[in-house]
Amino acid sequence: YFAGLARLAGDRGAHLYDQTTGTGIERRQPGGFIVKTPRGQIAARDVLLATNGYSDGLVPSIRRRIIPIGSYIIATEPLSADRARSAIPNRRMLFDSKNLLYYWRLSSDNRMLFGGRASFAPTTTATARDWLYAAMIRVHPQLAGIMVEHAWGGNVGFTFDRLPHIGRVEGITYALGYCGTGVAMATYFGQLAADWIAGGELPGCWHRAFPSLPLYRETPWFLPAVGWYYAALDRL
Ligand SMILES: Cc1cc2nc3c(=O)[nH]c(=O)nc-3n(C[C@H](O)[C@H](O)[C@H](O)COP(=O)(O)OP(=O)(O)OC[C@H]3O[C@@H](n4cnc5c(N)ncnc54)[C@H](O)[C@@H]3O)c2cc1C
Structure with a gap:
């Protein structure tokens, strides 16, 4: 974009x-x-x-x-068609209504892209990756054992x-x-x-x-x- x-x-x-x-x-x-x-x-x-x-x-x-507040995303390895369907049957984009929210969707090659904020305090991408992985498994237990291949983050600007x-x-x-x-x-x-x-x-x-x-x-x-x-x- x-x-x-x-x-x-x-x-x-x-x-x-x-x-x-x-x-x-x-x-x-x-x-x-x-x-x-x-x-x-x-x-x-x-x-x-x-x-x-x-x-x-x-x-x-x-x-x-x-x-400035950090926000982070992980991308898993590509999921099998069955596992992807069991996680998000209609391939919708999802987010929850928490203050420290998660947002997630499947990519076109069936990776799970899962993002969110661990806290409002400064953190590292590695810490955020591990925290997001645990959060993703809590939401979708069927993804346990899936590898995370990418993690990244940046600042969003709150007022x-x-x-x-x-x-x-x-x-x-x-x-x-x-x-x-x-x-x-x-x-x-x-x-x-x-x-x-x-x-x-x-x-x-x-x-x-x-x-x-x-x-x-x-x-x-x-x-x-x-x-x-x-x-x-x-x-x-
Ligand atoms: C992990 C993550 C996921 C996100 N997901 C979504 C999403 O799903 N949907 C959504 O709507 N938004 C999302 N956002 C937020 C979105 O990225 C930002 O709201 C958007 O990028 C804001 O655009 P911008 O051009 O205003 O600022 P930015 O894209 O942040 O660009 C600001 C630029 O200013 C530059 N800059 C700062 N100071 C100076 C200076 N002194 N001199 C020159 N340049 C300077 C910076 O280098 C930066 O390039 C996400 C953000 C992150 C980090």
Whole structure:
């Protein structure tokens, strides 16, 4: 999906520079911005900040409003047709309603893709893999003994009201905070942001306060306690 978006952007004339960290944004007179990177500077009329769960100190007021939380997935070896059918008979995509939820489905080559969060505290992919495997077996005991061939993870960007946000701070447009479900939503927000930057109006429903928490600067010190709280709620 991402490769397709990148290709479409390239086809429309966008210049894409990956592996290039924005290290500073300065306002330019009489208007516009200079974005500093280790590879040079970019002069721009507008800047769109779409850093979601990887938001760093580039725009500190945004960093204070985004909570990075790890999410992880395992992919098993391909299952036999019988075992795949017994786990998910109609090949539906599944997720549960817990706060620390699981989400899972079969791939086209019959691997079980099983994802979720072990906790809100930082963890490693190896720890998350073992934890997800145990969780998968609890949900589908018939998969016991199946090998896990791949495990990966990344950051999702949570907000204090568990809603995504689009807005402007110091003239910089931002669109982020998808709380773990940004594949479709980030694409929609990208369109909203592009229309807004091009001179259109941002629909009124998106003009909302973007909450933060006192004393939150860079380290989400509250996450272990919050994770424990939500895990306890999930057990009720
Ligand atoms: C394991 C996992 C499973 C997921 N499953 C689903 C799912 O099933 N459905 C769903 O809807 N969502 C899912 N998500 C969430 C989804 O991936 C995100 O919501 C989505 O990627 C957000 O897109 P984005 O472009 O806003 O941010 P990202 O894709 O996170 O991209 C942000 C980018 O900003 C870059 N960046 C940060 N700081 C700087 C800087 N200073 N300079 C330059 N670049 C910077 C980062 O390197 C990163 O490339 C999942 C996430 C994970 C980790």
